[in-house]
Amino acid sequence: MREFLVEIVTTIPEGTSQEEVDRRRAAEAVRARELAAQGRLSRLWRPVGEKRSLGIWRGEDEGELHANVLDTLPLRPWMAFAVTPLEAHPNDPGA
Secondary structure, three states: OEEEEEEEEEOOOOOOOHHHHHHHHHHHHHHHHHHHHOOOEEEEEOOOOOOOEEEEEEEOOHHHHHHHOHHHOOOHHHEEEEEEEOOOOOOOOOO
């Protein structure tokens, strides 16, 4: 599987009840754990003081990543993604 750097910006629509937000966030946490267990979500960060997330996600290709991983997130209707395919760097100290 290929790795992708995914930037996620979540924008909650105006007028959405706190109950709906809480429900979706709880479901999102469950789904993230499932995707991590499947090897699809490797790491996830939130830049200090920001509402966006950065993560290392895995998929066969970008289309498959969207269809079978990102589009299955409960917060998906409120999310915008920037997806960057990654490849190994010859000077990667972790290699």
